Amino acid sequence: MNMFKTLNPSKFLLNALDDLGFVKPTPIQEEAFPVIVSGKNVVGIAQTGTGKTLAYMLPILQSMKYTTDKNPTVLVMVPTRELVQQVVEQIALYSKYVTVRTIGVYGGTNINTQALTLKDGVDILVATPGRLYDMVIARMISLKSVKKLVIDEVDVMLDLGFIFQLTNIFELLPERRQNIMFSATMTEDVDLLIKDFFYDPIQISIAVSGTPLENIAQVSYEIPNFYSKVNLLEYLLDDAKEFSKVLIFAPTKKMADRLQEAMLEHFGPELGIIHSNKTQNTRNAAIENFNNGQNRILIATDVIARGLDLDKISHVINFDTPKFPENYMHRIGRTGRAEEMGKTILLFSEKELPAKEAIETLMGQEIAIFPLPEEVVISKKLIPEEMPQQVNIVSGHSLTGENAPGPAFHDKSAKNSKVNLGSRYKREIVLKYKKPLTRGDKNQNRRKK
Numbered sequence: 001m002n003m004f005k006t007l008n009p010s011k012f013l014l015n016a017l018d019d020l021g022f023v024k025p026t027p028i029q030e031e032a033f034p035v036i037v038s039g040k041n042v043v044g045i046a047q048t049g050t051g052k053t054l055a056y057m058l059p060i061l062q063s064m065k066y067t068t069d070k071n072p073t074v075l076v077m078v079p080t081r082e083l084v085q086q087v088v089e090q091i092a093l094y095s096k097y098v099t100v101r102t103i104g105v106y107g108g109t110n111i112n113t114q115a116l117t118l119k120d121g122v123d124i125l126v127a128t129p130g131r132l133y134d135m136v137i138a139r140m141i142s143l144k145s146v147k148k149l150v151i152d153e154v155d156v157m158l159d160l161g162f163i164f165q166l167t168n169i170f171e172l173l174p175e176r177r178q179n180i181m182f183s184a185t186m187t188e189d190v191d192l193l194i195k196d197f198f199y200d201p202i203q204i205s206i207a208v209s210g211t212p213l214e215n216i217a218q219v220s221y222e223i224p225n226f227y228s229k230v231n232l233l234e235y236l237l238d239d240a241k242e243f244s245k246v247l248i249f250a251p252t253k254k255m256a257d258r259l260q261e262a263m264l265e266h267f268g269p270e271l272g273i274i275h276s277n278k279t280q281n282t283r284n285a286a287i288e289n290f291n292n293g294q295n296r297i298l299i300a301t302d303v304i305a306r307g308l309d310l311d312k313i314s315h316v317i318n319f320d321t322p323k324f325p326e327n328y329m330h331r332i333g334r335t336g337r338a339e340e341m342g343k344t345i346l347l348f349s350e351k352e353l354p355a356k357e358a359i360e361t362l363m364g365q366e367i368a369i370f371p372l373p374e375e376v377v378i379s380k381k382l383i384p385e386e387m388p389q390q391v392n393i394v395s396g397h398s399l400t401g402e403n404a405p406g407p408a409f410h411d412k413s414a415k416n417s418k419v420n421l422g423s424r425y426k427r428e429i430v431l432k433y434k435k436p437l438t439r440g441d442k443n444q445n446r447r448k449k
């Protein structure tokens with residue numbers, strides 16, 4: 001029996017799956033199907049290769065009703081044109097015996113030619129955000145009938161700077177709709193987007209790692225702050241024979257830069273760095289130098305590390321404890337292969353202890369804590385984020401170190417007031433990216449491409 005039958009898909013869909021030789025749903029497909037069919041908002045954490053496209057398309061195709069509407073009822077947004085093509089191809093296979101019109105639009109091709117493909121109507125529109133926004137503004141597409149919105153690879157989308165297009169498109173969509181979002185990693189930006197736009201989503205996550213957990217030796221050190229962590233790394237990584245190829249994860253681009261700065265004097269040319277603010281040439285050089293052994297140590301952020309083809313990593317070091325346990329799984333999956341044990345080290349402060357415990361719960365195993373080597377100096381120097389909060393008596397707002405009044409100020413005031421959440425999001429994004437945002441400003445979006 002085809003195991004997909006347990007999900008009870010229509011016979012048309014089942015026949016298409018049979019034709020493809022798909023006999024068993026993947027874990028994300030099994031979990032996502034009933035939740036998406038129920039119409040709830042969903043956030044799925046899953047990487048490419050887990051079958052996530054079918055995970056959202058199968059329930060969507062299942063719930064689709066015949067309509068004479070020429071406008072799309074399902075909108076799928078993905079970050080790149082290759083993905084548009086790939087998703088369109090996959091939908092064509094899954095909907096072989098169902099009457100749906102699926103069309104993909106993306107930048108880099110003639111917009112008028114693409115508009116022509118839509119003239120006979122479309123049910124499922126797959127699009128990159130930039131081109132979609134341009135077409136909507138030019139009235140080539142109307143989003144007024146969209147009932148289901150899928151955003152795939154949302155972490156990549158935010159990393160590519162698509163936030164302005166996304167928030168603008170959200171404003172043009174009907175309020176009553178189902179939101180389905182997939183991301184391989186959770187980042188602060190993704191979390192913020194979910195909180196502000198996706199009412200009460202159900203989270204589905206598949207704790208994948210490239211390597212079975214048994215093949216990875218995991219240890220941790222409790223250590224109080226940034227500069228003490230740097231001291232520990234310098235102490236450990238001085239043993240170049242043991243730590244022959246080290247990938248260090250930092251939580252943000254800013255922290256990655258800061259870490260590089262702090263470690264540069266000690267490790268000099270052995271140290272490389274990669275994140276999405278670096279130019280393509282710098283990124284390519286960082287990968288090459290790490291792979292050919294010129295750089296023994298590479299600092300990376302979560303999102304960028306995903307697509308990297310890195311081999312034979314001796315150690316993965318978590319400079320921070322990821323807030324979202326799935327990110328830890330992705331990180332440690334970069335080390336360890338069948339024939340060789342991978343090694344991973346987690347650095348956590350007291351504040352990060354709950355995050356460590358969440359990871360342990362997800363894995364169903366504890367991470368051993370090693371005593372700090374005596375030689376490691378505990379630093380008293382703090383980075384701005386670690387400085388104690390001062391209370392401004394006059395205004396009552398809390399101010400943080402040299403950054404005050406930074407994003408925390410906005411967080412606090414927004415929590416205490418009942419303002420439109422979308423605008424808080426925009427304010428924060430504008431603060432962060434220092435870019436003006438107006439609804440119809442096409443040049444704004446052009447610049448971002």
Ligand code: AMP
Binds near residue numbers: 029051052053
């Ligand atoms: P995705 O994670 O969506 O990129 O899917 C990865 C690949 O797995 C695609 O080529 C799908 O055709 C294939 N696939 C998805 N679900 C299944 C399944 N249940 N059984 C076999 N192959 C699948």
